[in-house]
Amino acid sequence: MHIKSKIINLSALCVCMLAASSLTACNKAQEQHQQGFAAPVDYQEIKTKDVPVISSxxxxxxxxxxxxxxxxxxxxILQRFFTEGSVVNKGDQLYQIDPSIYEAQLASAKASLAQAEANLYATQLRYDRFSKLVNTNAISKQDYDDALSNNKAAQAQVLAAKAAVKSAEINLAYTKVYAPITGTIGRSNVTEGALVTNSQASPMATIQQLDPIYVDLGISVTEHLNLKKNMAKGLFESNSSNEQVELFLENGEKLEQKGSLEFSEVTVDESTGMVNVRVKVPNPNQDILPGMYIKANVNQGIQKGVLLVPQIAVLRQNNGTNMVYTIKQDGDKNVVEQHNITISGEHDHDYIVTSGINANDKVITSNLQKIGPGAPVTPIENKPEPANNPDK
Incomplete structure (x- = not known):
């Protein structure tokens, strides 16, 4: 019990010593500030740059x-000719429907055509004969008119019979079901022996063309309008490249193929409040399947004259606004000035700022927790590293 009491007293003594040390340090820092101590800070001079506009x-x-x-x-259905999940080409036969009834209908239609042609031959002979006799008044005008009418009716019957033959041939051809497009065919919804009808609602199978493939994305109305405004002001240069979209799978894996923008809808989707954008992507290995969730970085173009502020220089305030410290010349001293800024996006390790600071402002990037508005500082310029030159 005595030992435990000594340990407690020793712990209390250590706490008191730490508190006294911290208080001494705080008092010393406050004394240095009151004496005009200028804390050393790194800064970066803000320049305007042309940056790509990337929409995620x-x-x-x-x-x-x-x-x-x-x-x-x-x-x-008599036979199925494809393997489910395989690639079929346009014109490949997929199914064979029992053709026997349609073969019989075609034979009947051909017989009707032969009968109509025979009737036409007889009426044609009668009409030709009466055409000569009517000129010599050997027959009445009524007999001639009847022969002409019968001949024209026989001609019409031949035309109708030919149309019936054509229709029967088409129906017989339809008993062989062919692939209308080239693509990957899914599972078959019917098997051999199943009865199908020409008015059924469910498909026998579905074919999808997967290379290339579409990815339908949604962009917010605000972002869409901002792009249009910047383009109208000449601050935005659109990207017409065929490879302007980088794609990522749901697990974050980046796809090798890049896509190109096909079009943007002219209406807003009422259910999502987004403007739909369609991207066309090469898909030779069928890495992308219909219905898959896809993330995309769309390079919309180049925005000119953008102010970039290092992310390490930005502080977030309790009210949710963002701020930076800049260096202001006050007589022969350099003092801290606070600026509330508006951020519209990111580029590499910088924020894109639309308001709150100007070009050539000196933004402080270090010792942000040790300074405040009006505090004197000793500036140390921190120039951004130049881009790597591939030719070196």
Whole structure:
């Protein structure tokens, strides 16, 4: 018990000594400030630069083409010719529907055509004969008119019979179901022996073209309007490159292929409040599948004359606003001045600032917790490192 009491007394003594040391340090710092002590600070002079405008967007992938294969005639499926999940080419046969009833209909239509042609031959002979006799009054005018009418009716019957043959040939051809597009075919919804109808709602199979593939993204209305305003003012130069979009999978993996912007919608999606943007992406290995969640960095273009402030120089205040300290010349001294700034984005390790500071302002980048507005400082210029020259 006695030992424990000594330990407690020793701990209390250490706490008192630390408190006294901290108080002494604080008093010393306050005394240095009152005596005009100028803390050394690094600063960077703000310059205007042209920077790429990168929009980080999210969206989902969708096939460039989607074809739902449906029967155009009714019948029983006799055979399926494709492997589910494989790539099929346009014109490949996918299914065979029982053709027997359509073969019979075609034979019947051809027989009707032959009968109509035979009737036409007979009426044509009668009409030709009566055409000569009517001129000599050997027959009545009524007999001639009847022969002409019968001949024209026979011609019409031949045309109708030919149309019936054509229709029967088309229906027979429809018993062979072909791929309408080239793409990857999904699972078959019907099997051999199943009855299909030409009015059924469900498809027999679905084919999707996955190379290239679309990624539909959403951009906020505010960002979209700001880009249009900056472009109208000449502060923005749009990017017309075919590889202006970097894509990332849901797990953060960056895709090798880059995409190009196809178009932007002219209306706002009421459900999301976003403007839809479509990107076309090469997809030779089918890394992207329809419905996948995709992140994208869209290089919209170059924004001119942008003010960049190092991120380490920015302090966030309790009210949510951002501020920086700059160096102001006050007679023969350099003192701290506070500026509230508006940030519109990021570029590398800098913030893009739209208001609050001006070009050539000297922004303090170090000792931010030891200084305040009006405090004297000793400035040390911290020039940004130049970009690496690939030719060296």
């Amino acid at each position: 967007l999210i969206g989902r992938a969708t096939a460039v083409r989607t074809a739902e294969v449906r029967p155009q005639v009714s019948g029983v």
